[in-house]
Amino acid sequence: MDFSLNTEQLEAQKMVREFCAKEVIPTIGEWDRKQEMNPAILPRMAELGILGISIPVRYGGQGFDYITLGLVCEELERADTTLRVVMSVHHGLNSQAILQWGTEEQKQRFLAPQARGEKYAAFCLTEPGAGSDVASMSATAIRKGDKYILNGEKMWISLATKAHHFLVVAKHDPNATPAHKGMSAFIVTSDMPGVTTGDIHGKLGVRAGSTGWVKFENVEVPIENRLGEEGEGFKIAMSCLDNGRYTVASGATGLIRACLEDSVKYAQERETFGKPIAHHQLIKQKIAYMRQWYDTAYLLCMRVGYLKNAGIRNTRETSLAKWYATDHSVKAALEAVQVFGAYGFSDEYPVERYLRNSKGAVIYEGTSEIHQLMQADYEFGFREDKPLRCEAPAYDPEFWQSEPEAIAGG
Numbered sequence: 001m002d003f004s005l006n007t008e009q010l011e012a013q014k015m016v017r018e019f020c021a022k023e024v025i026p027t028i029g030e031w032d033r034k035q036e037m038n039p040a041i042l043p044r045m046a047e048l049g050i051l052g053i054s055i056p057v058r059y060g061g062q063g064f065d066y067i068t069l070g071l072v073c074e075e076l077e078r079a080d081t082t083l084r085v086v087m088s089v090h091h092g093l094n095s096q097a098i099l100q101w102g103t104e105e106q107k108q109r110f111l112a113p114q115a116r117g118e119k120y121a122a123f124c125l126t127e128p129g130a131g132s133d134v135a136s137m138s139a140t141a142i143r144k145g146d147k148y149i150l151n152g153e154k155m156w157i158s159l160a161t162k163a164h165h166f167l168v169v170a171k172h173d174p175n176a177t178p179a180h181k182g183m184s185a186f187i188v189t190s191d192m193p194g195v196t197t198g199d200i201h202g203k204l205g206v207r208a209g210s211t212g213w214v215k216f217e218n219v220e221v222p223i224e225n226r227l228g229e230e231g232e233g234f235k236i237a238m239s240c241l242d243n244g245r246y247t248v249a250s251g252a253t254g255l256i257r258a259c260l261e262d263s264v265k266y267a268q269e270r271e272t273f274g275k276p277i278a279h280h281q282l283i284k285q286k287i288a289y290m291r292q293w294y295d296t297a298y299l300l301c302m303r304v305g306y307l308k309n310a311g312i313r314n315t316r317e318t319s320l321a322k323w324y325a326t327d328h329s330v331k332a333a334l335e336a337v338q339v340f341g342a343y344g345f346s347d348e349y350p351v352e353r354y355l356r357n358s359k360g361a362v363i364y365e366g367t368s369e370i371h372q373l374m375q376a377d378y379e380f381g382f383r384e385d386k387p388l389r390c391e392a393p394a395y396d397p398e399f400w401q402s403e404p405e406a407i408a409g410g
C-alpha cells in the first residue's frame with residue numbers, strides 16, 4: 001500500500017496550511033473570545049476553492065479526490081474546529097449528498113453555486129427532541145399537489161443563520177411503520193416564506209462558529225426540490241453522515257496534531273527542576289501517546305479516503321474513524337492542557353480552546369456511544385450495509401476534473 005501523497009494532495013494541503021497560518025491562527029483566539037464568526041472566513045474559503053474542494057469541476061468544484069478533502073479538514077481543524085465544521089455541513093453533509101442523490105437539474109441549480117462558494121449550505125436533521133434517534137423526529141412535509149408543506153423545528157444546526165440552502169429531512173408520512181420509511185429529504189432555500197433562523201449562544205466550544213436553529217412554518221417546498229425518492233429521507237440522511245463523519249474524523253485528527261505540536265514546542269521551552277519539561281518521563285509519555293493517537297487517527301481516515309475514492313461503501317470504517325479520532329482528540333486536548341500546566345488553564349495559549357472545541361465532536365454526527373453500538377452490531381452481524389439505489393460516486397479524475405463540454409466531445 002502506498003502511503004505517500006501525490007502532488008495535487010500536497011499542494012492542496014500546503015495551500016490550506018498557509019491560509020490558516022496567515023489568516024486564521026493569528027486572530028482566531030479573539031473571535032473565539034468574542035463568540036462570533038469572523039465574517040471574512042466564509043468568503044475567503046470560497047475564494048480559495050475550499051468550499052467545493054472535492055466536488056467535480058463540472059458542478060463548480062475543484063475536482064480533488066476524497067483524500068484531499070480529509071487533508072484539508074485536518075489542516076482547517078489544526079487551526080480551529082469552526083472552519084472544519086463549515087466543511088462538514090457545507091461540503092460533507094449537504095453538497096456531497098446532492099452530488100450523490102440529486103438530479104442533473106438540482107446539481108446545476110444548488111450544488112454548483114455551493115461548490116463555487118456563492119451559496120452556503122447547511123444540514124437540518126436534528127431536532128430539539130430527536131438527536132441520535134433520527135426516526136423519532138416530528139418535522140413533517142405533507143404533500144399537497146405539486147408541493148410539500150413543511151413544518152418543524154431543527155436544532156444544533158451549524159451555519160443556521162448563514163446558509164442559503166438547507167438539506168431538510170422530514171416525515172411525508174408521520175404514521176409510517178417502521179417510522180424511517182416515512183421520511184423524505186428536501187432542499188429548502190432560506191428565502192422561502194415561513195423559514196426563520198436564529199443563533200444559539202453560550203456554547204462550551206466552537207465559539208467562533210455559527211450554530212443555531214431553523215424553523216419551518218407552512219413552508220411550500222416545490223416537488224422538484226425533493227432530493228431522492230419519497231421515503232428515501234432516512235437513507236439519504238445516513239449517507240450524508242457517511243460523508244460528514246469523514247470530515248469530522250479528519251478534523252479531529254488535525255486537533256490531535258495541534259495538541260501534539262503545541263505540547264512538543266512548549267515542553268522544550270518550559271523548565272522545571274532545572275531542565276526543560278521535555279526531559280521529564282511523564283511528559284514524554286503524554287507526547288508519545290499523542291503521537292500514537294495522531295498516527296492511528298490519520299491512518300483510519302486515510303483508509304476511509306481510499307474507500308471513498310474507490311466508490312466502496314464505508315459506513316463501518318467511517319464510523320470507526322470518527323469514533324476513534326474524536327474520542328482521542330478529547331484525550332489529547334486534556335493531556336495538552338496538563339503539559340501546559342496553569343498556562344493551559346488560561347486563554348493565553350490555545351490548548352484550552354482545543355479542549356473546549358474537542359468535546360462537541362464526540363456528540364455531533366453520531367455520539368461515541370452510537371458508534372460503539374454500530375461497531376459491535378457490525379461485528380455480531382446484526383448490521384450490514386445494503387446496496388443503495390444511488391451509491392456515493394467514486395473518484396474518477398477524468399470526470400471530476402473535466403468541463404462538461406470535454407466529456408461530451410469525447
Ligand code: CAA
Nearest residue numbers: 125131132134156157158235238239315364365366370386
Ligand atoms: N447509508 C444508507 N442507508 C443506510 C445507512 C447508510 N449509512 N445506514 C442505514 N441505512 C438504511 C438501512 O439499510 C435500513 O434500510 P431498510 O429500511 O431498507 O432496511 C434503514 O436505513 C434503517 O437502518 P437501521 O435499521 O440501521 O437504522 P437504526 O434505526 O438502527 O438507526 C443509527 C441507526 C445508527 C442509530 C442512526 O439512527 C444514527 O446514526 N443515529 C445518529 C444520528 C446522528 O449522527 N445525528 C447527528 C446529526 S448531524 C449534526 O450533528 C448537526 C450538525 O450540524 C453538525
